[in-house]
Amino acid sequence: MYKCEYCNKEYKKESTLAVHLCEPKRRHMQKGEPHVQLGYRAYQLFYQIGTNSKKEKTYSDFATSQYYIAFCKFGYYCRDIGIDDVPGYVRYLLGKQARLDHWTRDKYFTEWMKERQKTESTDRAVERTIIFLEKWALENDTVFSKYFEDISPNLATFHICSGKVSPWVLFNSSSAQNLIDTFNNEQLKMVTEYLDIDFWQRKMNTNPSDTHWTKEILEKAGL
Ligand SMILES: [Zn+2]
Secondary structure, three states, X not given: OEEOOOOOOEEOOHHHHHHOOOHHHHHHHOOOOHHHHHHHHHHHHHHHHHHOOXXXXXXXXXXXXXXXXHHHHHHHHHHHHOOOOHHHHHHHHHHXXXXXXXXXXXXXXXXXXXXXXXXXXXXXXXXHHHHHHHHHHHHOOOOHHHHXXXXXXXXXXXXXXOOOOOHHHHHHOHHHHHHHHOOOXXXXXXXXXXXXXXXXXXXXXXXXXXXXXXXXXXXXXXX
């Protein structure tokens, strides 16, 4: 007899076992997929932080967990939205005591990104934005310094309102300012509502050396 190591079902022929697919085996085979890996990492943190447990959860623990589907759904969400710091986001959600089935709500992501933008250092904000622009350039077979010239106002609005482009870059790059000039009223309204403009004006005025540094580095980068 040939036994499936995942569900213990037995077959007379090895060839039947080879084509047999049960849910535990499917989960095992999906291990390498990006959304599963993201979900798995989030699951580990969930236990590590939530229960203060020292022992790291294994993939097998994850695959047999009742939360497997919920975490994979969260993994899809993180992948689709392009969250660059999933562990940081998971810590935020745990801190907010958000219910697991609410982790894919945009409301949480928006709040987290707004908070993060306001507290991250200037160089981290610029670095994070440039990494995003480089990714965009690679996908569009161009160079990152073309972003503000070539991007459509609609897509730019979406990127700004999902925190991909930091206000540090948006307000200190001359090509970004040119792009904003082409926004229609609706796009301007969305960006203004997302960004707390007064906060950013104050922040830049009270940190003139950071503002100067950002302008200089963006100019050198052709932005
Ligand atoms: Zn099986």
